[in-house]
Amino acid sequence: MKLIGRQLRTWIAPALILALTPGCAWWQALIGKPAPPATRPAAAPSAPSPALGAKLDAMSGQLARIEQTLVTVQEQGRQRQKQDQQARQALGGLRQEMRGARIAVSEVQRTMKQNAAPPGGTGTADFWAVDAPLGELPNGGKRETRRIPALVPDQAREILVYAQVATGYVKGGPHRFRLAVQTQGDREAAFFLYAVGQPQAGWAYNSDNVWLPMPKNRELILQAEGEPFFGDWNSEVRIVGYR
Numbered sequence: 001m002k003l004i005g006r007q008l009r010t011w012i013a014p015a016l017i018l019a020l021t022p023g024c025a026w027w028q029a030l031i032g033k034p035a036p037p038a039t040r041p042a043a044a045p046s047a048p049s050p051a052l053g054a055k056l057d058a059m060s061g062q063l064a065r066i067e068q069t070l071v072t073v074q075e076q077g078r079q080r081q082k083q084d085q086q087a088r089q090a091l092g093g094l095r096q097e098m099r100g101a102r103i104a105v106s107e108v109q110r111t112m113k114q115n116a117a118p119p120g121g122t123g124t125a126d127f128w129a130v131d132a133p134l135g136e137l138p139n140g141g142k143r144e145t146r147r148i149p150a151l152v153p154d155q156a157r158e159i160l161v162y163a164q165v166a167t168g169y170v171k172g173g174p175h176r177f178r179l180a181v182q183t184q185g186d187r188e189a190a191f192f193l194y195a196v197g198q199p200q201a202g203w204a205y206n207s208d209n210v211w212l213p214m215p216k217n218r219e220l221i222l223q224a225e226g227e228p229f230f231g232d233w234n235s236e237v238r239i240v241g242y243r
Helices: 002-020 026-033 050-116
Strands: 128-136 145-146 158-171 174-182 190-196 203-213 219-225 230-243
Touching: 158 174, 158 190, 174 203, 190 203, 190 230, 219 230
Parallel strands: none
Antiparallel strands: 128 230, 145 219, 158 203, 158 230, 174 190, 174 219
């Protein structure tokens, strides 16, 4: 028995070792080897749903509207830029016209001042002083006319006439000088200056300033009444102002 048991152990042990060795076909057959998973066939692509197509159409329409809005905004920008340029050009032209108008107004004002107060005249708006000599008074029965100088403008309404006479050792007696201007037709406006000529050791003086109308013919009439003076005497006539 002992011999049989020893023989069994001798045979069984190698068999178990062989059986338990990995890769043994019998062992694999005994415990079963898991089969590899089966390969599934690829799924066919599904057709797009109607909802996705409608969404794409809506997005395309929105994109088109945005592009159109962008084009409109760009066009409005170009139009605004063009309008701004036109406005700047119009503003520049208006400024140039204003400068020209100011220059014209200045010229008119200067001309008005020159006409109102010509060179040689000084004074206020109611009176301008000038010094326009017209010579001496005539002597004994003579009538003369003196031209009013250009220092007095045609626009003057009246002239201020100054006249003086001085007599020393002179013969002639009472003497009257008439200074006048023609107003309408044969009518005249005048004033008189009086002087006496007689032998004496001293001098006698007489003078006056009188406003007369500005004559249209620009002539001052001088006339002496009485006998001519013989001896020492002198006189003068001048326009000293106008208004």
